[in-house]
Amino acid sequence: MADLTVSYRQGTGWQRVVDGVGFKVERGEVFGLVGESGCGKSTVALQLLGYRGPAMRTDRGKVRLDGTDVLTLGRKGLDKVRGERISFVPQNPTTALNPGIRVGSQIEEMLAAHGQADAFARARRAAELFGLVGLPSSDEFRRRFPHQLSGGQQQRVCIAMALACDPSFVVLDEPTTGLDVTTQEQIVELLIDLRARLGMSMLYVTHDLGLLSQIADRVGVMYAGRMVEVAPTAELFAMPRHPYTQGLIGAIPRLAEDEGSALMSLRGFLQRQSLPPGCPFAPRCDFAEPRCFDEMPVLRSCGERRLAACWRLEEIVPRPVENGDKRLSAKGAKAELLQVSGVTVAYGSGQRRFIALSDVSVNVRQGETVALVGESGSGKSTLARAIVGLAAPQSGKIVFGGAELLGSLRQRSADQRRLMQLIFQNPDASLNPRAPIGKILKRAFSFFFPQRAADADERLSAVLDDVRLDPRYARRYPDELSGGERQRVAIARALMAEPQLLLCDEILSALDVSVQASILALLRKLKDEHGIAMLFISHDLAVVRMLADQVYVLFRGEVMERGSREQVFSPPFHPYTHSLLEAVPAPMKAPRVRTVRRAETPAGRAACAYAGRCAWQIGAICETQRPPWQSTAEGLAIRCHHSLDELKRRVVWPDRTASTANRGRDP
Structure with a gap:
């Protein structure tokens, strides 16, 4: 790719979204492309396939695939190239x-x-x-x-x-967004294997820098449509040179614990309409000087195979990145807000009956954040839907604010609906594509507060600021926003209802790490200042470790382990929890030795749900008898035939936050 420049139509004019981007991908190489939402990553990815949207234009540039300029091909030529020579994995399935x-x-x-x-x-x-x-x-x-x-x-x-x-080249646009960590790991291992076996090249677009470090050979960092740094992966993560790259990597949540450190959150947010003629990052940069605002820096060498676009490369001392996190927690436990007791949800009937949740119990106190973790299909989203009345339980009860809730959403009072807000995983399916953002948000406010119509504009402005969206976004439509920006709108819409409980279904999965850091700070603010409780569904255990007060681990509709954050992230572990923690991607994490994944126990069998995949299986008892709860006086509970002492003995590293060099056996 050479000097690629792309613009989108906005109103009566054109907005440049990609400006002079160029890079090379060698045969068999994985080139990673990272940057905040809206920086132009996906636009660059689509240009590799010769995509020409109705409201976009390619101003200049070349994209050569094995010598063929894809941008010059007609429809028949593109049909021949796409699929056979180059293919595409989209962000939203x-x-x-x-x-x-x-x-x-x-x-x-x-x-x-x-x-x-x-x-x-x-x-x-x-x-x-x-x-x-x-x-x-x-x-x-x-x-x-x-x-x-x-x-x-x-x-x-x-x-x-x-x-x-x-194909010989695959473009992957956020391919693991929304996937649990074990599935992420399997997909990355698959891609690594395909690259080694077939010599396949890849462009890997993502906001998950920890995951990218496991697969990419080189990484390009984009900001506001421009490439600001290119470097080999290990060098970029060990010693980022551009101030923006330093901020991105500093914002990555990690499992490693350091009480004295905090996530780096880039100040401000990207405002394309008011970019200076010089460096686009200057308004947010701690090192900016007058020249940075007036003159555009170009990519220049800063080491072997390293490039960065910054006027002050020689003056800015590179910041080594240290592992650490600042964990967020509620200020004191309060009264019970939500009590889910023995809930079972099933779909279908007869031989086709599928049990999505089996006898699940969860408690959430006022101002507390409770996390639900588990791989895809474990029942996390089903539980959230049952709580808000979108899925009817076959048994069990749900109590909110001291009152038992009826199964159907329509049977609940207006206040019960308002005080409990669900933020969906996929904003594309939850935002009206024909309404501007401001109308979407104000409609939510007027629906729940018809008597406060005069306050709608003020509330809209405050909420947009909370989720780091420019006020001018109120006039835009969902299809004019990036995936991360649309998710922030979904969060803002829930906040317009002024709820007591937020049910967050993978709300960070589409956000880049710097925005994740700001949203995590926002969630802490909501907890501390307003006492808002959260049921936080996530596959990102590093984020869960930072945010949650209590953690529930689900597998195939059953709770495998529950306890406080400190208890769940320290030995002993349920074998499934152990496996999830081992699969967490982290920058430059050492590869682990994997065991062969065993066939799963057939659904509906009266045994441990995890027995078919457990490397710590005792024997026939695991496949024929349901495991008991092993509990401690402090509140940790693990559903397993092994005793807690035996589970702790099987963990060979002294602490879950220890170095990756001391990892234990994979269950």
Whole structure:
């Protein structure tokens, strides 16, 4: 890619979103592209496939794939290149998959479009691809529709489609956004294996810098449409040179604990309409001088294979990045706000009956943050939907503010609905595409506070500031925002209701690390100043460690472990918790030795739900008898046939926050 410059239409004019970006990707290399939401990463990725949107234009530049300039190809040329030579994994599988076609058929359709005439061969290849990305390859699973799969399963279908024609180059735009850590790790290992086996090159676009460090050979850092730093991965994470890169890496949450350190949060936010003629990062930079605002710096060498665009490279001492976090917690426990007791949720009937939650109990106190963790399909989102009345429990009860809630949302009072707000994982499906952001937010306010219509504009301004969105965003539409910006709007809409309880379903999954840091600070502010409680659903255990007061670990609809943050993140661990912690991506984390993943215990069997994947399995008892709760007086509870002493003995490192060199065996 050379001197790529792209603009989008805004009103009667054009807004430049990518300005002079260029880089090379060698055969078999993984090049990572990072930056805050709205910096132009996805636009760059789409240009590799020759995408020409109706409201965009390519002002200049070249994109050469094996010598062919993709930007000069016509429709037939692009159809030949896409899929066979270069493929694309999108950020949002919900909009990428056809909701009316079975997932297996969608892959077979792609194979047919690229010349595979044999229907049996197409079905066999689809089954092979499903197995390759960790999905069941059975006919029954391939006949499911997208809405019958979890978010993680949908994304893996998209990855399978991208690999269908064995392309030599794959563009991955946030491919692991919304996936749990174990699935993330499996996908990254798959991509590493494919690169080694097939010599496949990749452009890996992400905001997850910890994950990127495990797969990328080199990394390019973008800000406001420009490339500000390029370096080999290990050197970039060890010693970032550009002030913006230093801020990004300093904002990464880590499991390693250092009570004296805090996440770095970049001050301010990107305002494209008021960028100076010089360095676009100057308004937010702690090292800016007058020249930075007036003259645009260019990429220049700052070491072997290293480039950075900063006027003060020689003066700014590189900051080594240290592991650490500042953990956020509630100021004192208060009265019970939410009590979920013995809730079971099932879908379907007869042989097709699927138990999504089985006898789950969760308590949330006022001003407390309770985290639900677990891989895709563990029932976390189902529990949130049951609490707010979007899924009817078959048994159990839900008490909120001392009153038992009825199963249906429509049976609840206006105050019960207002005081409990669910923030969905996917803002694309929850924001009205035909309404500007300001109207969306003010509609929520007027719905719950019809008597306070005069306060709507003031509340809108305050909430936009809370979630770090420029007030001018009120006039924009959802499709004019990046994925991270849309998620911030979803958070803002929930805050417009002035709730007592926020149910946050993967709300950070689409946000870059610097914005994550600001949102985490916002959540602490909401807890400390307003006493807002949270049920925080996440696959990011590093974030959970920073934010949660209590943690519940779910697997296949059952609670495997529960306790305070300190208890769950320290030995003893349930074998599943141990596995989740081991899979957490961290910058330059040493690779671990993995065991072969065992076949899972069939659903509905009266045994430990995790027995089929557990490397610490005792024997037949794990497969024939449900495990008891092993508890401590301090409140830790683990559902396992092993005693707590035995579970602690099996952890060979002294503390979960110890160096990666001392990791234990993988369960």
